[in-house]
Amino acid sequence: MQSSPDIVIIGSGMGGATLAAGLAPTGARIVILERGAQIPDDAPARDPNRIFRNSAFLSDETWLDETGRRFAPGNYYQVGGNTKLYGAVLIRYRAEDFAEMQHAEGVSPAWPYPYETLAPWYEAAEKLYQVRGDVSSDPTEPAHAGPYPFASVPDEPAIAAVRSRLKATGARPFDLPLGVDIERWLRGGKTGWDGYPDTRSGKMDAETCGLASALAHDNVELVTGARVTGLKTGPDGKRIAEIVYEKNGETHRLTPATVALCAGAVQSAVLLLASGLANSSDQVGRCFMNHNASALIAFDPRFRNDSVYQKTFGINDWYLSDGEGGPPLGNIQLLGRVVPDILQANVRFLPKPVASYVSGHAVDLYAMSEDLPDPESRIVLNGSDIQLIWRRSNMVAHNRLVGKIRATARAAGFPVVLSRLFDGRVPSHQCGTVRIGTDPASAALDPECRSFxxxxxxxxxxxxxxxxAAVNPALTVAAMALRAADTIRRDHSA
Ligand SMILES: Cc1cc2nc3c(=O)[nH]c(=O)nc-3n(C[C@H](O)[C@H](O)[C@H](O)COP(=O)(O)OP(=O)(O)OC[C@H]3O[C@@H](n4cnc5c(N)ncnc54)[C@H](O)[C@@H]3O)c2cc1C
Structure with a gap:
C-alpha cells in the first residue's frame, strides 16, 4: 500500500463509501481504512433468531451511558457500516428542514444553505443508490428534477389493504423511497430487509453501491480490519500530516494530502476528541442527535398479515405541522415485518403461540420525531471509554405523534395499538457531533464539511x-458526501 496516498477515507459506511464513489473518477490515489470486515456470503443473514435475539452482527464494544452504566450499543462495524443492516429508506429531508423551524419545545436551526443547494447531490445519490419511489405520492416531497430512477416497491396484498384502510380515515400514505431490488432480495430468502444484513443480494447500501462504484477504479484501495486510532498534525499544527491505524496487532501510518473522516457520528467525534483536533470551537462531540422513535403494533383479530417485507409506505401528514395549525410532529413509516422471533426477542417470556398469533394479525409501524441540537447532549471520552450523554429533546411532539397514529390506526379498525419508545442503546440515526456551520466559533466544519x-x-x-429532521438520514449523508467530494476534487485539481 502507498504510505502517501492522495486521500485517506476513514470508514466505508454511507459517508465514506459515497465520498469514495464521488472521488474515484478523479484518478487520485485513495485508500479507505475500515475497521470491520466484509459480511461473508454464508452469514446467518436471514435468520431472525440469530440476528434479533443473539445479536449476531453486533460488535462486543460497550459504551457508558450518562449515569456511567455500561451498555452494548446497536452500532455496527463492517464494510458498508450501519447501512448493511439498514431499512434502505432513502428519503430527502423536506425543503422546510433546511430553514429554521419552530417545534413544540424548541427551535430546529436553519442550515447554512437552502434545500436547493443540496438538491442536485440528492439526485446524484438517488442514482448511485438506485432508489425506487414515486415523487408525486407525498405532498411534503421537495422539488425533484425528475422521477426516481425506478418505480416504487409494490405493497404486498395485506399491506395494500392496510394502506386502503388508513386512506379511508383521511390519512395520505405515500410510497417510501427505497433502495431495494425486491425480486433479488426475495430470491435470497423470504424476509424483510430492515435489520437484516445484506450479503449482496438486492439491498442498495454503502457496500453494494457506493463502494462497488469506487472499487471499480484501480486508483481506489480498501483496507479492512484497519482501525484508525489517531490523526496527527504536522509542525504547523494546521494540516493533518499522519493517520495512525492498527491492523493485525501492528501499527501503521499513512501520510496523505487529504483526510476524510467518515467513521460515523459517534466514532468520528471520538477520533477527533482522542486526537485533540478540529475543536477550537469546543463543539466536537456536542449536539449529538438521534431520532425520538417508537415502534407500534396495531392489532386487529380480523386482519391477516401474511406479508413478508411490509415496509413500503409512510405518512407525512403531521410532518410540517400537527394538522391542526400547531408545530410539527414527525414521520410515520411501516417497520420491517415483526415476525414471531422478533416479537419474542423484544417481549420477555412471550410464548411462541401468542407471538405467532399477534404477528399474524398486526401491522407494525415506526414513529419518528426530530431531536433538536443541544450542546449538552454529547459524546465524551471517559478515560478510554466512550460515554454517550444523550439528552432527548422534543418529546412532547413525539408523544403527540404516537397519539395521532394510534388514533388513526384505531379509526382504521385496529382496536389495539401498542407502542414502545426506542431507548438510548439504539443510536441508529446518530448524527450531529461535528456539525457544519458558518461561524468557526460555533461549528467545527464549514458548509462544505471542511474543518475550520x-x-x-x-x-x-x-x-x-x-x-x-424527522426522516431517515442516510440519503442526506450520501448527498453531503458527494458535495464534499466535489470540493475535494476541486482542491486536488487546483
Ligand atoms: C438497524 C438500522 C436501520 C437503519 N435504517 C435506516 C434507513 O432505513 N434509512 C436511513 O436513511 N438510515 C437508516 N439507518 C441509519 C443509517 O445506517 C446511517 O444513518 C448511516 O449508515 C450513517 O452513515 P455514516 O457514514 O455516518 O456511518 P456508518 O454507515 O456507520 O459508517 C461508519 C463506518 O466507519 C467505520 N469505522 C468506525 N470507526 C472506525 C475507525 N476508528 N477506523 C476505521 N473505520 C471505522 C465503521 O465500521 C463503519 O463502516 C439505520 C441504521 C440501523 C443501525
Whole structure:
C-alpha cells in the first residue's frame, strides 16, 4: 500500500463509501481504512433468531451511558457500516428542514444553505443508490428534477389493504423511497430487509453501491480490519500530516494530502476528541442527535398479515405541522415485518403461540420525531471509554405523534395499538457531533464539511448534519458526501 496516498477515507459506511464513489473518477490515489470486515456470503443473514435475539452482527464494544452504566450499543462495524443492516429508506429531508423551524419545545436551526443547494447531490445519490419511489405520492416531497430512477416497491396484498384502510380515515400514505431490488432480495430468502444484513443480494447500501462504484477504479484501495486510532498534525499544527491505524496487532501510518473522516457520528467525534483536533470551537462531540422513535403494533383479530417485507409506505401528514395549525410532529413509516422471533426477542417470556398469533394479525409501524441540537447532549471520552450523554429533546411532539397514529390506526379498525419508545442503546440515526456551520466559533466544519481548523481535513458522515429532521438520514449523508467530494476534487485539481 502507498504510505502517501492522495486521500485517506476513514470508514466505508454511507459517508465514506459515497465520498469514495464521488472521488474515484478523479484518478487520485485513495485508500479507505475500515475497521470491520466484509459480511461473508454464508452469514446467518436471514435468520431472525440469530440476528434479533443473539445479536449476531453486533460488535462486543460497550459504551457508558450518562449515569456511567455500561451498555452494548446497536452500532455496527463492517464494510458498508450501519447501512448493511439498514431499512434502505432513502428519503430527502423536506425543503422546510433546511430553514429554521419552530417545534413544540424548541427551535430546529436553519442550515447554512437552502434545500436547493443540496438538491442536485440528492439526485446524484438517488442514482448511485438506485432508489425506487414515486415523487408525486407525498405532498411534503421537495422539488425533484425528475422521477426516481425506478418505480416504487409494490405493497404486498395485506399491506395494500392496510394502506386502503388508513386512506379511508383521511390519512395520505405515500410510497417510501427505497433502495431495494425486491425480486433479488426475495430470491435470497423470504424476509424483510430492515435489520437484516445484506450479503449482496438486492439491498442498495454503502457496500453494494457506493463502494462497488469506487472499487471499480484501480486508483481506489480498501483496507479492512484497519482501525484508525489517531490523526496527527504536522509542525504547523494546521494540516493533518499522519493517520495512525492498527491492523493485525501492528501499527501503521499513512501520510496523505487529504483526510476524510467518515467513521460515523459517534466514532468520528471520538477520533477527533482522542486526537485533540478540529475543536477550537469546543463543539466536537456536542449536539449529538438521534431520532425520538417508537415502534407500534396495531392489532386487529380480523386482519391477516401474511406479508413478508411490509415496509413500503409512510405518512407525512403531521410532518410540517400537527394538522391542526400547531408545530410539527414527525414521520410515520411501516417497520420491517415483526415476525414471531422478533416479537419474542423484544417481549420477555412471550410464548411462541401468542407471538405467532399477534404477528399474524398486526401491522407494525415506526414513529419518528426530530431531536433538536443541544450542546449538552454529547459524546465524551471517559478515560478510554466512550460515554454517550444523550439528552432527548422534543418529546412532547413525539408523544403527540404516537397519539395521532394510534388514533388513526384505531379509526382504521385496529382496536389495539401498542407502542414502545426506542431507548438510548439504539443510536441508529446518530448524527450531529461535528456539525457544519458558518461561524468557526460555533461549528467545527464549514458548509462544505471542511474543518475550520485543518484545511485538509473533511468530516463527511452523519456527524456533519446540523439537524436531524424527522426522516431517515442516510440519503442526506450520501448527498453531503458527494458535495464534499466535489470540493475535494476541486482542491486536488487546483
Ligand atoms: C438497524 C438500522 C436501520 C437503519 N435504517 C435506516 C434507513 O432505513 N434509512 C436511513 O436513511 N438510515 C437508516 N439507518 C441509519 C443509517 O445506517 C446511517 O444513518 C448511516 O449508515 C450513517 O452513515 P455514516 O457514514 O455516518 O456511518 P456508518 O454507515 O456507520 O459508517 C461508519 C463506518 O466507519 C467505520 N469505522 C468506525 N470507526 C472506525 C475507525 N476508528 N477506523 C476505521 N473505520 C471505522 C465503521 O465500521 C463503519 O463502516 C439505520 C441504521 C440501523 C443501525
Amino acid at each position: 481548523d485543518h484545511p485538509n481535513l473533511f468530516v463527511a458522515d452523519a456527524a456533519c448534519l446540523p439537524t436531524s
